[in-house]
Amino acid sequence: xxxSVLTPQAEDFPRWYQDVVAKAELADNGPVRGTMVxxxxxxxxxxxxxxxxxxxxxxxxxxxxxxxxxIPESYLTREAEHVEGFSPELAVVTHAGGKELEEPxxxxxxxxxxxxxxxxxxxxxxxDLPLLLNQWANVVRWELRPRIFLRTxxxxxxxxxxxxxxxxxxxxYAKRIHEDVYAxxxxxLLAMPVVLGRKTARERFAGxxxxxxxxxxxxxxxxxQMGTSHELGQNFARAFDISYLSEHGxxxxxxxxxxxxxxxxxxxxIMCHGDDFGLRVPPRLAPVQALVMVVKxxxxxxxxxxxxxxxxxxxxVRAELDARVDTPFGRRAVDAELKGIPVRVEVGxxxxxxxxxxxxxxxxxxxxxxxxxxxxxxxxxxxxxxxxALYAAALAHRDARTTTVATIDEAAExxxxxxxxxxxxxxxxxxxxxxxxxxxxxxxxxxxxxxVPQAEDDxxxxxxxxxxx
Amino acid sequence: xxxSVLTPQAEDFPRWYQDVVAKAELADNGPVRGTMVxxxxxxxxxxxxxxxxxxxxxxxxxxxxxxxxxIPESYLTREAEHVEGFSPELAVVTHAGGKELEEPxxxxxxxxxxxxxxxxxxxxxxxDLPLLLNQWANVVRWELRPRIFLRTxxxxxxxxxxxxxxxxxxxxYAKRIHEDVYAxxxxxLLAMPVVLGRKTARERFAGxxxxxxxxxxxxxxxxxQMGTSHELGQNFARAFDISYLSEHGxxxxxxxxxxxxxxxxxxxxIMCHGDDFGLRVPPRLAPVQALVMVVKxxxxxxxxxxxxxxxxxxxxVRAELDARVDTPFGRRAVDAELKGIPVRVEVGxxxxxxxxxxxxxxxxxxxxxxxxxxxxxxxxxxxxxxxxALYAAALAHRDARTTTVATIDEAAExxxxxxxxxxxxxxxxxxxxxxxxxxxxxxxxxxxxxxVPQAEDDxxxxxxxxxxx
Numbered sequence: 001x002x003x004s005v006l007t008p009q010a011e012d013f014p015r016w017y018q019d020v021v022a023k024a025e026l027a028d029n030g031p032v033r034g035t036m037v038x039x040x041x042x043x044x045x046x047x048x049x050x051x052x053x054x055x056x057x058x059x060x061x062x063x064x065x066x067x068x069x070x071i072p073e074s075y076l077t078r079e080a081e082h083v084e085g086f087s088p089e090l091a092v093v094t095h096a097g098g099k100e101l102e103e104p105x106x107x108x109x110x111x112x113x114x115x116x117x118x119x120x121x122x123x124x125x126x127x128d129l130p131l132l133l134n135q136w137a138n139v140v141r142w143e144l145r146p147r148i149f150l151r152t153x154x155x156x157x158x159x160x161x162x163x164x165x166x167x168x169x170x171x172x173y174a175k176r177i178h179e180d181v182y183a184x185x186x187x188x189l190l191a192m193p194v195v196l197g198r199k200t201a202r203e204r205f206a207g208x209x210x211x212x213x214x215x216x217x218x219x220x221x222x223x224x225q226m227g228t229s230h231e232l233g234q235n236f237a238r239a240f241d242i243s244y245l246s247e248h249g250x251x252x253x254x255x256x257x258x259x260x261x262x263x264x265x266x267x268x269x270i271m272c273h274g275d276d277f278g279l280r281v282p283p284r285l286a287p288v289q290a291l292v293m294v295v296k297x298x299x300x301x302x303x304x305x306x307x308x309x310x311x312x313x314x315x316x317v318r319a320e321l322d323a324r325v326d327t328p329f330g331r332r333a334v335d336a337e338l339k340g341i342p343v344r345v346e347v348g349x350x351x352x353x354x355x356x357x358x359x360x361x362x363x364x365x366x367x368x369x370x371x372x373x374x375x376x377x378x379x380x381x382x383x384x385x386x387x388x389a390l391y392a393a394a395l396a397h398r399d400a401r402t403t404t405v406a407t408i409d410e411a412a413e414x415x416x417x418x419x420x421x422x423x424x425x426x427x428x429x430x431x432x433x434x435x436x437x438x439x440x441x442x443x444x445x446x447x448x449x450x451x452v453p454q455a456e457d458d459x460x461x462x463x464x465x466x467x468x469x
Numbered sequence: 470x471x472x473s474v475l476t477p478q479a480e481d482f483p484r485w486y487q488d489v490v491a492k493a494e495l496a497d498n499g500p501v502r503g504t505m506v507x508x509x510x511x512x513x514x515x516x517x518x519x520x521x522x523x524x525x526x527x528x529x530x531x532x533x534x535x536x537x538x539x540i541p542e543s544y545l546t547r548e549a550e551h552v553e554g555f556s557p558e559l560a561v562v563t564h565a566g567g568k569e570l571e572e573p574x575x576x577x578x579x580x581x582x583x584x585x586x587x588x589x590x591x592x593x594x595x596x597d598l599p600l601l602l603n604q605w606a607n608v609v610r611w612e613l614r615p616r617i618f619l620r621t622x623x624x625x626x627x628x629x630x631x632x633x634x635x636x637x638x639x640x641x642y643a644k645r646i647h648e649d650v651y652a653x654x655x656x657x658l659l660a661m662p663v664v665l666g667r668k669t670a671r672e673r674f675a676g677x678x679x680x681x682x683x684x685x686x687x688x689x690x691x692x693x694q695m696g697t698s699h700e701l702g703q704n705f706a707r708a709f710d711i712s713y714l715s716e717h718g719x720x721x722x723x724x725x726x727x728x729x730x731x732x733x734x735x736x737x738x739i740m741c742h743g744d745d746f747g748l749r750v751p752p753r754l755a756p757v758q759a760l761v762m763v764v765k766x767x768x769x770x771x772x773x774x775x776x777x778x779x780x781x782x783x784x785x786v787r788a789e790l791d792a793r794v795d796t797p798f799g800r801r802a803v804d805a806e807l808k809g810i811p812v813r814v815e816v817g818x819x820x821x822x823x824x825x826x827x828x829x830x831x832x833x834x835x836x837x838x839x840x841x842x843x844x845x846x847x848x849x850x851x852x853x854x855x856x857x858a859l860y861a862a863a864l865a866h867r868d869a870r871t872t873t874v875a876t877i878d879e880a881a882e883x884x885x886x887x888x889x890x891x892x893x894x895x896x897x898x899x900x901x902x903x904x905x906x907x908x909x910x911x912x913x914x915x916x917x918x919x920x921v922p923q924a925e926d927d928x929x930x931x932x933x934x935x936x937x938x
Binding site: 028037038040065067075089093094114121137142143156324326327 | 497499500501504505506507508509512513515516532533534535536537538539540541544556557558559560561562563564565566567573574576583586587590596602606607609611612613622623625793795796
């Protein structure tokens, strides 16, 4: 294996992260503080995330729409907790079209309010419910300590917003998104184990009555929130008058939900699967699953490499040719490592003389000489194994760094390197507050069997405690 | 056919347009002046446009990336014509994160400048060229007279930006996008005939050396620009120092292009194909190609309708079931007309007793009784015909409203109802300027065989003159 060009994880994890983002050509800092440029390779990963997530969202019955970037300032203030939650992060347009605006407009930090306004128009009768909307968009939250993909002043996301006739309907749908869309996506596409739980009152979304979250452990033992699904009760329905005429002829307030996942997941992906040689992209997600490399020019080498690419494509493998022989092979190999392409197929004159090529696996590791005719089978098999291997490795890492504790002091100690699990009944909001002073938070509340507690006061509830991104 | 719920086109075309947009549930005005809400049905049309266009752009070798929404004010001023072109339309963020910003930031009206800045970093050597980038994003241009889809203060688009080693390379690529991507997309997906041409100096993009455009005629005889592809010469390369080390070891400036198409095309689609009963969506574009409607409840009716849906899906037709029998059938039929769904399959107890259903064609018109087993064939055949029929009708309409003229007065007269064609050698920039005073513009310069002139001074060049959206 070539020597790494990255700062080792063990030496300086944040530096390693920055190195990977830059050297794998995922993203760059934008010229305005806190913004980012997502480079073609990073964006191709996002596109594949987006396509898969979009399919799952549509299967859950939601329809995509698009709401404006600009929101009147007055909308934000209608739901008291909401405006309090977002005020410090807002970007404000005061001038447009060469003039000062009469009322400044906000660049959306999320679209709850403007979507609430339109839901109120569109839900007239019980027949219009549930109203299930989703939007893919950019949002802006001014960040004082920006970090690429993780906390950026502008990011890309999907935000779902739904209105239901009953509290139970809203609750069921928020849960469906949490489990059948988000958790399934993270497990089946990203090969990431996530803990499903509910947030404590302290950590809830501004304006929500319940926030369901998915927490993943990064290689440094810290937690990253990968997505959230909120029950908003009737708070937004009341503020925006989202109501409907029931079957019994009564005007009733709706129950609403919202849920979101963002480009932040790319950061999670990097920090969950990456190693000292770069990113490792789970094969189902990988834009390029197999890079077929011409090692050096030679009689019939490029033709053989092209044949391997078509064999792989015919087998359903996303394969690409790298025939840039004017760039040194070592540099190209390091680049493929950095980008985390699951499999490299190296086609060179020497192997080829014996009818073979070399298959190099990024995830499981190892180099094998494979006869030309068998490449497609070997690669396809590797990709299947790799998904499972990545998931298992991430889970083993999480288990190894998770400690069950009985006291707040033990929790503080355990979260230096990973997560602590502690009965919520013993910790409670006061314990939570005291941990928070040292930057340690309750990531979520969960149950021993991995399911989500209906309420905080269930005696079996466990607090998952950690330091978070 | 049910009576129209729209203002007839002949009575008041702009009003008809607004009616269609509202009643087909395509879009709504946003709360901030000039912005729009794209409703689920409108957005599903945009998603299909986007998917098809994206595929064509990728086939042309460009890769997607994402650049920030916010641009430092100083970037805009680096290319003199560019800033002049955009200044009056800019939206400016002056406050963010609870404070006044030291340097105000612009909400992107287009990303030439910020992409230029990054191209300069990424093009080091001739090996990095051509650099072919595309971005799907929202942009903001403050509109004084907004009109939904056509001129909105925020719109969605794709913008391509490329850098090349030679002027010829840039020219060829701008042409490739113009012809192989845009024109092909408009013809093959939207069923819209477009005139391909170059803009006069007066109508060119701010900072371009050549602008290639595609112009379509609307039902009222006015022109709509459906997309543009610009050669930017070395103007942006100079302003942003986009240069490369050539094979000969010399530092050279790049030649750049940019090209864009937007949600404006939805407006073009409505006004090119719509009639007094609503939108007519070309079948290849249609999110729902066949709506299978349960006319009224009855023994086995819904089951039969479901069977028709599966037969259609199996045949590759995008079919959907409408079993909302608690809404009057007439209202649902009018709604399907308004939305321009190409085919309705009406399944009712009476027909069903005779083993038949009614197929209603939105585009060619007409109702036919079809035996249950034959529905899939009939519908698939109709959809093929409908694409051709829509294209032919739009072309015939354009021909009927286009007049070849010899004088400026004749041109002014002809453009009351359609387009005028006049030799550019006779019209010239002075004639163009005098027409412009009456709101009539040269839409593009083209050649008699439909190809694009290399230069304005070719004596065969024809000016396509009209009133434009």
